[in-house]
Amino acid sequence: MIRTFSLCWLLLGWLLGITPAWSAPGRILILNSDTAVAKYSMVEKEFQANLTVAFISLDLGGETSTLTPVQIQRAIDDYDPMVIYCIGTKALALAKELASKRKRVFSSLVNWHRLQMDEYTFGIANDLHVGMQVTLVRYLFPDLKRIGIPYSKQFNQEWVAIATREAAQVGIQVRGYPVEDSGKLQKIMGESLPDLDAVWLIADPVALAKKEDVKMLFQTAEAHKKPVFAYSDVFSKIGAALVLSVDLPTIARQAAMLAEQLAKGVPVSGENVIDPAGSHIALDKRKIVRYGISLNKNALGAVNTFIE
Amino acid sequence: MQNIKKIGWLVIFFLLFSPVHALPEDAAGNQGAIYFYNPETNIDNFALLKKEFDTYLARYGDYHFTPFSKAELFEQAVAETKGGLFFVSSWHFKTLVKTNRLDAMLVAVVGGAATHKKVLTAKQDVATIDALRGGRVASSASKEYTLEVLGTMLGTKNSEVATSMRVLSVPKDIDALMSVAFGMAESALTTHESLEQLATLNPTQRKRLLVLATSDALLRPIISVAGAQFDQTKALLGVFERMGTDPQGEEQLRMLGLDGFRPLAAADKQRLEP
Numbered sequence: 001m002i003r004t005f006s007l008c009w010l011l012l013g014w015l016l017g018i019t020p021a022w023s024a025p026g027r028i029l030i031l032n033s034d035t036a037v038a039k040y041s042m043v044e045k046e047f048q049a050n051l052t053v054a055f056i057s058l059d060l061g062g063e064t065s066t067l068t069p070v071q072i073q074r075a076i077d078d079y080d081p082m083v084i085y086c087i088g089t090k091a092l093a094l095a096k097e098l099a100s101k102r103k104r105v106f107s108s109l110v111n112w113h114r115l116q117m118d119e120y121t122f123g124i125a126n127d128l129h130v131g132m133q134v135t136l137v138r139y140l141f142p143d144l145k146r147i148g149i150p151y152s153k154q155f156n157q158e159w160v161a162i163a164t165r166e167a168a169q170v171g172i173q174v175r176g177y178p179v180e181d182s183g184k185l186q187k188i189m190g191e192s193l194p195d196l197d198a199v200w201l202i203a204d205p206v207a208l209a210k211k212e213d214v215k216m217l218f219q220t221a222e223a224h225k226k227p228v229f230a231y232s233d234v235f236s237k238i239g240a241a242l243v244l245s246v247d248l249p250t251i252a253r254q255a256a257m258l259a260e261q262l263a264k265g266v267p268v269s270g271e272n273v274i275d276p277a278g279s280h281i282a283l284d285k286r287k288i289v290r291y292g293i294s295l296n297k298n299a300l301g302a303v304n305t306f307i308e
Numbered sequence: 309m310q311n312i313k314k315i316g317w318l319v320i321f322f323l324l325f326s327p328v329h330a331l332p333e334d335a336a337g338n339q340g341a342i343y344f345y346n347p348e349t350n351i352d353n354f355a356l357l358k359k360e361f362d363t364y365l366a367r368y369g370d371y372h373f374t375p376f377s378k379a380e381l382f383e384q385a386v387a388e389t390k391g392g393l394f395f396v397s398s399w400h401f402k403t404l405v406k407t408n409r410l411d412a413m414l415v416a417v418v419g420g421a422a423t424h425k426k427v428l429t430a431k432q433d434v435a436t437i438d439a440l441r442g443g444r445v446a447s448s449a450s451k452e453y454t455l456e457v458l459g460t461m462l463g464t465k466n467s468e469v470a471t472s473m474r475v476l477s478v479p480k481d482i483d484a485l486m487s488v489a490f491g492m493a494e495s496a497l498t499t500h501e502s503l504e505q506l507a508t509l510n511p512t513q514r515k516r517l518l519v520l521a522t523s524d525a526l527l528r529p530i531i532s533v534a535g536a537q538f539d540q541t542k543a544l545l546g547v548f549e550r551m552g553t554d555p556q557g558e559e560q561l562r563m564l565g566l567d568g569f570r571p572l573a574a575a576d577k578q579r580l581e582p
Binding site: 129131132135136138139169170247249250253254257266270271274275276277278279280297298300301302303304305306 | 352353356442444446474476477478479480482483484486487489490491492493505506509510511512513558559562563564565
C-alpha cells in the first residue's frame with residue numbers, strides 16, 4: 001500500500017516536470033551581492049529578462065545577510081549550475097571560494113583589473129573603453145581641442161597614455177597632470193586651466209582622494225568657465241558639465257549573452273572580460289551654453305539626462 | 309412604509325453591486341495628445357523627452373507628449389484612444405493599420421530626406437556574411453525590428469545566418485558601431501547616417517569597418533491620426549509640421565535624430581503599403 005502510494009507521488013512528480021537538476025540544460029545561478037543596492041537589483045532584473053535558460057537567484061544581502069556560506073554551498077551543489085553569474089565583488093569572491101572550478105561571469109565590479117583572473121572567470125568591465133569615451137566627447141563637442149586629466153602615476157599612468165593615443169584619433173590633445181596628493185589638485189589644474197578647453201576626472205584614488213579638494217577644483221574650473229567631465233553621477237551634484245558612464249541594462253544584457261554562451265558550452269573567443277557596449281550620457285546643457293562651448297545639436301539624441 | 313424601505317434597500321443594493329460601466333471616453337481630453345513609440349531606436353530618456361516636448365508644445369496650446377517604452381501599451385492606446393496623434397515608426401505603422409484605422413499625415417525628414425538606409429557593418433577582416441553566423445549584432449533598435457530588417461537585407465540565401473545572429477541591444481547607433489570597433493560585437497546594424505557620422509568623428513575607427521549589406525530606402529517615422537480629426541488635433545498637426553522651422557522646435561526634434569516633418573508624398577505612401 002505504502003509502496004504503491006510512493007510510486008504514485010513519483011509519477012505525479014514526473015508529470016509535473018519535477019525532474020532532477022542534472023537533466024535541465026543550461027542552468028545559471030545568480031549570486032547578487034545585495035539586492036538592496038539599486039544598481040545591483042536593476043542589473044539582475046535585466047539579466048533575468050534576457051535569459052532563455054533556467055536560473056535561480058540568491059541574495060547575499062550585504063551586511064544583513066542570513067545566508068551562511070554552508071547554505072550557499074549546498075544551494076550550488078544541489079542546483080549544479082553550468083555558470084554562476086556574480087553581481088558585485090562580494091558575490092564573485094564567494095563564488096570563487098565555494099565553486100572554484102565552475103565558470104563564473106561577473107559584472108558591477110569597481111576595478112576588475114585587481115582581480116586574479118583564471119580560466120573560469122569571465123565578465124563585463126564597469127568602465128567604458130577609453131576610445132569610446134573620447135569619441136563621445138568629440139561627438140558632443142566638435143571644437144574641443146585640449147583636455148587636462150589629473151592622475152596619479154601609481155594607478156593611471158598607462159590609462160592616460162592610452163587615452164592620449166585614442167584622443168589623438170579624434171583630434172583631441174590629452175594633457176596628463178601627475179598628482180601625488182589631492183591637496184595639490186587645485187593648484188596644478190588651476191595653473192593649467194587657461195590653456196585647456198576642459199578637465200576630465202578619471203577614477204583615481206590619489207588624485208581625487210579628498211572630496212573638499214575635488215570641490216575646490218570644480219570651483220576653480222567654474223571661475224575659468226571650463227567644463228569638468230566626469231565618470232560618475234556623483235560629480236553631477238558638485239558641478240560636472242558632462243558625465244560619461246556605462247549603461248547598466250546593456251551590461252546586464254551582455255552578461256546574459258556571455259553566461260548563456262558558456263552555459264551551452266560554446267567557447268568564448270577573444271578576451272574573458274568584455275568592455276561595456278552601452279554608454280550613458282548626462283549633460284549640463286545650460287552650463288555648456290553659459291561657457292560658450294560649441295555643442296553638436298545632432299548629438300542631443302544621445303543624451304540620456306540633462307543635469308539640472 | 310415597509311415597501312418604501314424595501315425599495316430603498318433595492319436602490320442601495322443596485323448602486324453598490326451593479327456593474328460599473330466605464331464612462332464614455334472623453335475624446336476631447338485626448339485631442340491635444342501625441343503618443344510616441346519607436347522600435348527603431350532604443351530611447352530610454354522618456355522623462356527628458358516628455359519634459360522637453362511638453363515645454364515646447366505648451367507654447368501653442370494644451371498639448372502633451374506621451375512616450376511609450378512598450379509596444380503592447382502603445383498598441384492599446386492606438387486601439388482605444390479617440391483623438392490625438394500617433395508618432396510611430398513606419399515599420400510599425402504597417403502592422404498597426406492591419407487592425408486599426410490610421411491615416412499617415414506627416415513624415416519625418418532629415419536634411420529634407422524622408423527615407424534612410426540601414427547598414428550592416430563588421431570589422432574589415434570579416435570576409436563573408438557567413439562569418440557572422442551565431443555572432444553578436446549590436447543594434448539600437450528592438451530585437452524584432454533588427455531581425456526582420458536583417459532578414460530582408462541578407463535575403464533568403466543568408467536567412468540562416470540572419471536568424472542565428474544574437475541581437476545585443478545598445479542605447480544608440482554610435483554605441484553599436486563602437487561595439488564592433490572595440491570588440492564587444494561582431495557586427496552592427498545602424499543607419500547609414502550614423503556610419504557617416506563616425507567617419508567624421510573618428511576616421512581611424514571608420515576605416516576598420518566594412519559595410520557588408522545595405523537595406524533599401526526605408527521611410528522615416530510618421531505622424532498619423534486614428535479616425536476622425538478634432539480641431540485641436542488638426543492644430544497640433546500644424547505645430548509639428550512647422551516644428552523644423554523653429555529653432556527650439558528643431559532642437560527638440562534633434563533629440564529624436566530628426567530635423568523636421570512634411571506631408572507625405574505619393575512615393576512615401578507607396579512605401580507604407582504592405
